[in-house]
Amino acid sequence: LSQDEVVTAALGLILDRGMSGLTMRSVAQRLGVTPMAVYYYVRDKDDLLRLVSQRISTSWIPLRPAEGGGWEEALRLHLTSMWEVLSRYQGLGSFLIEQPSLGVTSHTVRNGIAFFEAAGFDRVKAQLAWSFAYTYIHGRISVDAHLGHRAEAPRLEGLRAHDYVEFGIEAVIAGLRALRDAEPAEWASRAAGAVPSSRSESAGGG
């Protein structure tokens, strides 16, 4: 038995029975072992979920400055692959994307900001832009996960999940393109001075 096997068992359980089917006891049972054996390889359930997050976060195309295609295409590829991977795991996606190790890591944030700075966004706008793109795909995965297992969810005509993501990603790109060169006054008119031009005092989430 190893930590890798524990993580694999957890992932299998999620695919088979969904997020609520993942318990320390079910992991142990799938491995033919006593519940407490799992605790030898994993500190607690949060730790197990962190490891599951790490495992799948290697499966999508990272966000990196484009080589000729422009930032739009690079962002499109990244967001699309992220969605494709995470939507495969039903409720897991909406859960995992809230895990620090998968979403808002300092590495992920720095990388995202660097990407948008390379695309011509100033430092403040690069932060806002990355947060916006990340937030959208987060929302999309959550909404998809929720619609997936609810029969009462109203179905819209003629559109598949993929159409929604595609439209959404294009809207994200179009929105960012429009705001990149806009003056703060154009998008922060009702909160003048909220975004200082140089240095600043307060801290906020990403």
Added chain:
Amino acid sequence: LSQDEVVTAALGLILDRGMSGLTMRSVAQRLGVTPMAVYYYVRDKDDLLRLVSQRISTSWIPLRPAEGGGWEEALRLHLTSMWEVLSRYQGLGSFLIEQPSLGVTSHTVRNGIAFFEAAGFDRVKAQLAWSFAYTYIHGRISVDAHLGHRAEAPRLEGLRAHDYVEFGIEAVIAGLRALRDAEPAEWASRAAGAVPSSRSESAGGG
């Protein structure tokens, strides 16, 4: 004792102790009653959460066709007030927005589509547009909720939560404005024919 008091107790518990502090037993304790008394007014925990959702969903500005201000301003007001209300309830927001009664109701969906049709979007684009706006704010509330109670979350300089939402809502509006008059080929280039121009065969989520 009444159903209203049960719902009020549940809401208070969430504000005081967060989502994990809400249990059937803690609701009962707050009401000075035995755990099973709660079950007289509420079918089960899901039912209680549905009622909590309903209670708070009346607190924000509904999405309705603008009277002179244009669809942009109407959408801005709706999304902003939704965020302000839901972000007050920490983890509740990210949970509640997944509740059918709060988010993707057939009424909410129809209303949203009608709003965007009145704003000059065709039927298919109105569905996509509503889904996009709803999905973004869903994501924003989830991300905010998550960042709220995690000390390790990296803090970006000089930006407050409000700045992110404001930028995001403007990006949503700018994106929708750009795609409203675009041809499908411009935003669905890699999946030609995915969105039929007239009638359609398959059904998908919103």
Added chain:
DNA sequence: ACCTGAACACCGTTCAAGT
């Protein structure tokens, strides 16, 4: 080092019973 067994403090919920 690796795993087991018993136990604790929690859940949501059912069921029968009280008033």
Added chain:
DNA sequence: ACCTGAACACCGTTCAAGT
């Protein structure tokens, strides 16, 4: 109609013990 009490089938987790 409204509430209680005891109980069931679950959780995550600790702690002491085995090999």
